[in-house]
Amino acid sequence: MDAKDRLRVVEGRIAAAAERAGRDPATVQLVAVSKTHPAGSVRELSAAGAALFGESRVQEAADKIPGAPGLRWHFIGRLQRNKARKAVQLFELIHSVDSLRLANTLTRLGEERAEAVEVLVEVKIGGETSKGGVRPADLEAFLRQLQGRSGLRVCGLMTIPPPVRSAEDQRPAFRRLATLAQEMRKLELEGVLINELSMGMSSDYEIAVEEGATLVRVGTALFGPRRPWPR
Numbered sequence: 001m002d003a004k005d006r007l008r009v010v011e012g013r014i015a016a017a018a019e020r021a022g023r024d025p026a027t028v029q030l031v032a033v034s035k036t037h038p039a040g041s042v043r044e045l046s047a048a049g050a051a052l053f054g055e056s057r058v059q060e061a062a063d064k065i066p067g068a069p070g071l072r073w074h075f076i077g078r079l080q081r082n083k084a085r086k087a088v089q090l091f092e093l094i095h096s097v098d099s100l101r102l103a104n105t106l107t108r109l110g111e112e113r114a115e116a117v118e119v120l121v122e123v124k125i126g127g128e129t130s131k132g133g134v135r136p137a138d139l140e141a142f143l144r145q146l147q148g149r150s151g152l153r154v155c156g157l158m159t160i161p162p163p164v165r166s167a168e169d170q171r172p173a174f175r176r177l178a179t180l181a182q183e184m185r186k187l188e189l190e191g192v193l194i195n196e197l198s199m200g201m202s203s204d205y206e207i208a209v210e211e212g213a214t215l216v217r218v219g220t221a222l223f224g225p226r227r228p229w230p231r
């Protein structure tokens with residue numbers, strides 16, 4: 001299968017999953033995760049129709065993006081504060097805010113450029129083996145601290161649940177994130193919108209869409225196995 005075929009397969013599965021759940025497929029955006037793959041592979045997938053790409057390292061993205069211009073980019077990795085300025089320049093959405101210090105840095109950058117930095121808050125679902133994220137019990141307090149900031153807009157929630165044996169086993173984690181989002185929306189905090197749910201990767205994106213994902217982050221199913229990235 002070439003890039004075009006792989007994209008058609010993934011888009012078709014997203015649409016079918018959305019329809020099974022009674023959702024409009026247009027409400028799900030595919031984030032093509034291009035980490036470790038060169039700009040040429042990104043151009044190939046964009047020629048096949050992909051418009052939105054995801055990267056998890058700022059420097060790798062900064063090296064790659066000029067070779068694949070005219071596309072939209074999301075940051076999906078752990079963001080170090082000393083790379084935040086660069087990230088804000090490169091990416092339209094940062095999926096992985098889980099500390100007040102990082103949120104404060106991003107808020108200052110948003111104030112500086114007089115345009116709110118758009119972020120998702122990463123939530124730790126499924127216990128201590130997940131690397132990052134705000135614990136569900138702490139989420140409301142965290143969001144309350146982020147409300148009313150001119151430099152920051154919280155657009156939704158994101159999660160990376162620990163791997164499980166089968167995709168179906170991931171359903172409770174996705175459902176939990178969707179339920180949390182509903183609860184947080186009811187708080188009606190200023191500048192905290194919670195419209196987006198970023199969940200689902202190559203192994204489980206269809207389940208995530210059935211449970212309400214609006215952003216699925218798919219790498220391997222689109223690009224094949226990850227490559228060693230020259231550093």
Ligand SMILES: *Cc1c(COP(=O)(O)O)cnc(C)c1O
Pocket residue numbers: 033035056076077160200201202203217218219220221
């Ligand atoms: C690499 C990565 C993905 C994509 O993973 P695949 O299994 O290759 O689809 C999704 N989300 C995050 C946060 C990642 O780092």
